[in-house]
Amino acid sequence: MSAGDSNLRASDEKRESATSADSVPSADAPEAFAADLPAAAPSVPLVRVEPLGRTFEAPSELTLLEAAAFAGIRLPRLCRNGTCRTCLCRVVSGEASFTIEWPGLSREEKAEGYVLTCVAVARTDLVLDVPEAELL
Numbered sequence: 001m002s003a004g005d006s007n008l009r010a011s012d013e014k015r016e017s018a019t020s021a022d023s024v025p026s027a028d029a030p031e032a033f034a035a036d037l038p039a040a041a042p043s044v045p046l047v048r049v050e051p052l053g054r055t056f057e058a059p060s061e062l063t064l065l066e067a068a069a070f071a072g073i074r075l076p077r078l079c080r081n082g083t084c085r086t087c088l089c090r091v092v093s094g095e096a097s098f099t100i101e102w103p104g105l106s107r108e109e110k111a112e113g114y115v116l117t118c119v120a121v122a123r124t125d126l127v128l129d130v131p132e133a134e135l136l
């Protein structure tokens with residue numbers, strides 16, 4: 001064995017010990033990698049307004065009326081506090097909830113999917129039927 005052979009062996013040992021000390025996660029431990037990833041951003045519901053055919057994002061901190069206005073869509077409105085019913089429209093699909101406890105809707109209207117956009121927020125993607133909607 002030459003002096004070069006012992007140097008090679010010493011460097012191989014260093015490499016092996018460095019590899020085990022670095023403790024690279026194996027493919028059997030994907031959670032080790034997942035911990036390093038940023039949390040996925042919560043998805044923002046999308047609201048489609050028919051028959052206008054426009055879609056806008058409706059974050060939970062905005063009412064449907066506010067989110068539509070930010071997207072350049074004018075929905076019918078007047079009082080903006082859930083009493084005049086000018087903004088009454090029907091949810092064709094999806095789920096919304098109200099920002100106030102007693103919006104001006106009857107039990108039957110709620111059961112049929114009607115909402116007041118000035119006091120409603122999207123909980124899922126929605127399709128709204130608002131024939132009077134227009135672009136700002």
Ligand code: FES
Nearest residue numbers: 078080084085118
């Ligand atoms: S604008 Fe009056 S109830 Fe919505």
